[in-house]
Amino acid sequence: MGNKVKNIGLIGLGMVAGVAASFQFSAVAQKITGTPLPLEELRQLSDVFGLIKTDYVETVDDRKLLTEAISGMVASLDPHSVYLDKKAFREMRETVAGKFVGIGVEVGLEDGYIKVVSPIEDTPAFKAGIKAGDLITRIDGTLIKGMSLDESVKKMRGEVHSKVSVTISRKDEDKPLVFNITREEIRVQSVKAKIIEPGYAWVRISQFQEPTVDDMAKKITALYQQDPHIKGLVLDLRNDPGGVVPGAIGVSAAFLPKDSAIVSTNGQLATSKETFYGRQEFYAPRAKNDPLAKLPAGLKDVPMVVLVNAGSASASEIVAGALQDYKRATVIGQQTFGKGSVQTLRQLTADTAVKLTTARYYTPKNRAIQARGITPDLLVDETAEGDGLNGLRVREADLQKHLGNDKEPEQANKRDVAEDEQRLAALSKKWKPVEFGSKQDFQLAQALNHFKGLPVQVSKADAKPASDVGETKPDTPTTPPAPLKPDTKAK
Numbered sequence: 001m002g003n004k005v006k007n008i009g010l011i012g013l014g015m016v017a018g019v020a021a022s023f024q025f026s027a028v029a030q031k032i033t034g035t036p037l038p039l040e041e042l043r044q045l046s047d048v049f050g051l052i053k054t055d056y057v058e059t060v061d062d063r064k065l066l067t068e069a070i071s072g073m074v075a076s077l078d079p080h081s082v083y084l085d086k087k088a089f090r091e092m093r094e095t096v097a098g099k100f101v102g103i104g105v106e107v108g109l110e111d112g113y114i115k116v117v118s119p120i121e122d123t124p125a126f127k128a129g130i131k132a133g134d135l136i137t138r139i140d141g142t143l144i145k146g147m148s149l150d151e152s153v154k155k156m157r158g159e160v161h162s163k164v165s166v167t168i169s170r171k172d173e174d175k176p177l178v179f180n181i182t183r184e185e186i187r188v189q190s191v192k193a194k195i196i197e198p199g200y201a202w203v204r205i206s207q208f209q210e211p212t213v214d215d216m217a218k219k220i221t222a223l224y225q226q227d228p229h230i231k232g233l234v235l236d237l238r239n240d241p242g243g244v245v246p247g248a249i250g251v252s253a254a255f256l257p258k259d260s261a262i263v264s265t266n267g268q269l270a271t272s273k274e275t276f277y278g279r280q281e282f283y284a285p286r287a288k289n290d291p292l293a294k295l296p297a298g299l300k301d302v303p304m305v306v307l308v309n310a311g312s313a314s315a316s317e318i319v320a321g322a323l324q325d326y327k328r329a330t331v332i333g334q335q336t337f338g339k340g341s342v343q344t345l346r347q348l349t350a351d352t353a354v355k356l357t358t359a360r361y362y363t364p365k366n367r368a369i370q371a372r373g374i375t376p377d378l379l380v381d382e383t384a385e386g387d388g389l390n391g392l393r394v395r396e397a398d399l400q401k402h403l404g405n406d407k408e409p410e411q412a413n414k415r416d417v418a419e420d421e422q423r424l425a426a427l428s429k430k431w432k433p434v435e436f437g438s439k440q441d442f443q444l445a446q447a448l449n450h451f452k453g454l455p456v457q458v459s460k461a462d463a464k465p466a467s468d469v470g471e472t473k474p475d476t477p478t479t480p481p482a483p484l485k486p487d488t489k490a491k
Contacts, residue, residue, distance in 0.1 A: 045069070070354075078357050079399040080343055086351040096244055098209035102157045103164065104186045105130060112145040113137055113169070114152045117435075123186050128179045130168065137176065138167035158183050190243075193219035194437065195227050196234075200448060202437050204236040205251065208243030208315040213250030213283055217291045220254070224296040232451035233299075234444060235319070236307045236436055238333065242314025245276070245342075246283045252322045253278030254292050254299060260326065260364070263318045265342050267359030272342065304329035305447040308376060310393040313337035320374045321363035331376040332447055334387060334459070338396035340369025341403050357403060368407035371397045378450070379459040382434060383442045386460065 049069075052060055071083040084092060094100045104123020107114045114136040119126040138144060139155040156164060161182060168177040190212045192204040201223045205212060224230060235251075242248075245263070252262045256278055264275040276282045280290045306320050306329045317336045323329040342359035361369045373395065381387040396402050434441060446456045 074354055074356070076401070078341070078401050078403045079396075080339070080341060080355070081357045082355050084353045084355060089351060089353050092355075095207075096210060098190060098211050099185055099187045100157065101160050101183050101185050103128075103130075103166065103181050103183060105156075107136070107149070107153070109149050110135065114144060114149065120186060120188070124181045124184050125166075125179075128181050130166070130179060131170070133171065134177075135169040136166055137169050138165075140165050141167075160185055189215060191215040191219050192437065193223055195223060195230075196437065196444070197448070199227065199229060199231045200451060201227070201230050201233045202236060202444065203233065204436060205240055205316070207240055208245070208247035208251070210244060210247070212243070212247035213254075214287075214291045216251060216254065217295055220295060220299065224298070228296075230298065230302055232303050232305070232448070234305045234307060234447045235323075235329065236444070237312045237316040237320060238307050238309045238436060238443070239311035240313070240316035241311065241337075242316055242339065245315055245318065246285075248315035248318040249276050249278065250283030250292065252319050253283060254295055255304060255323060255328055256326055257300070260322075262322050262364065264362045264364075264366070265359040266362065267342065269358060272344075272359035303451060305450055306331045307443055307447060308333040308336050308374060309382065309390050309443075310334055310337055310395055311390075312374075313339040313396075317369050317374050318361060318363075321367065321369060324374065324377065325364040325367070330378065330450060331374060332378045332380050332450065332456075333376050333443055334379065334381070334390055335375055335395070336373035338369065338371050338373035340371070340373075340396075340405075360403070360406060362407075366407070368405045370403055371405045372408060378446075378456055380443050380446045380456065381459045384457065 049065060052065060053062075067083075067085065071085075074081050074083045082088075091100075103125040104120040105125045106117040106120065108117050109115065116125075116130055116132055116134040116136065118132045119130050136144065136152070139152065142155070144152050144155070156166070158164060161184070163180060163182050166179045166181060168179060170177055188207075188209070190205055190207050190209045192206070193216075194202055196202045201220075203216065203220060203223075205216065235255075249262045253260070256262070258278065260278045262276050262278055262282075266273050280287070280292075284291055304323065306323055308316065308320050308331060312320065312333075313336065317338070317340065320331050320336065324331050340361040341357045342361060343355045344358040345353050345355050347353045363369065382390045437444065449456050
């Protein structure tokens, strides 16, 4: 499916499915592994380079040709291996750090325009008076109707202290409103949390960033101060595209027994064969103090639900898989994206790098996530009427050249892409994004029903008896599987 609809974007952040599982910044010199270089093919590459230089209709810059050759070589491997030029490398580092330069609004698509879901508190957009529900119609005078969400996001990004003009259409205002805003560095809070009703807490992680474990610990502590008798906690990972894996390890460790195995990896390199445990050395190695040390004791056994959907990928699948394997939480929602591969960052120059797939992820019970994802214990649609756009989303197994699952054979992909695109286009005109954590959030309501022992409305398309989908009661005791044996010594 070529043009997939994105529900929500964050200005300057982007939805990156599984950014950098580990960061190994080392200069890459010529590395011969014993296999002789393919000299004939290298001569052909040189010949093609020469032909383009002499015969192409226009002069082509040498650097552009070589850069594109590198980019194409890496991109031919799988959908997540990529060459990062100066701009892409900078943006990736901003994403991981949880900060970017922009105006500071969460946005989504509506009727061809960009709708402000929420201005981020204390940002230029918030201070300028932009409100939730505003429709952005022009950016620097350019009409954006019909423009993709990514393109619009890029137009609102820029350099620190540069200015951008944003034209707003606001309900109950007769004329468009024009805001001239100075871009600033925006720091994103990847964790939201609140008491949704007495005794029940909701913690949402929108992306795993470097500050995520700290942020989650602070917000959960605040929840317990607000309500010391929490009897059910929902961990919302819907539309969470992943991020840094130490964040996923830390989030899992907060709810699991001490030193539990969280995820393992396996690849060609010896360093790719490792098991990661719920210890500070794996989720906060540079921190002076353990961010999870002072969490409320009740967090280890409070009944839990994890909400997932087709937009839950990579690091969020690691968390869902670990909590499911240990029977620590009931996973509710729809099949996850299935991005279960490790990308290692190899820096080439000060400003460029290659993000290369080096291993696969496995859950504590040695289930491979790649191209399969995590199957919920209870399949629940996004709304009472059905799964809407979620059911038409592209998953890892739909991507060309995707890495296969080495544990289970993949089912043949029988999706009609053209038909899916037509259905998606028709649905997107009338579909309104679900506000996660609101009273209208159907899947969250089903999670509360599960806690309370009330009937859960499972997916109409996938309805199965509770015994078939592995439903667990809220008071199911935590019974970990046998501990994993690391392939290499834990560091």
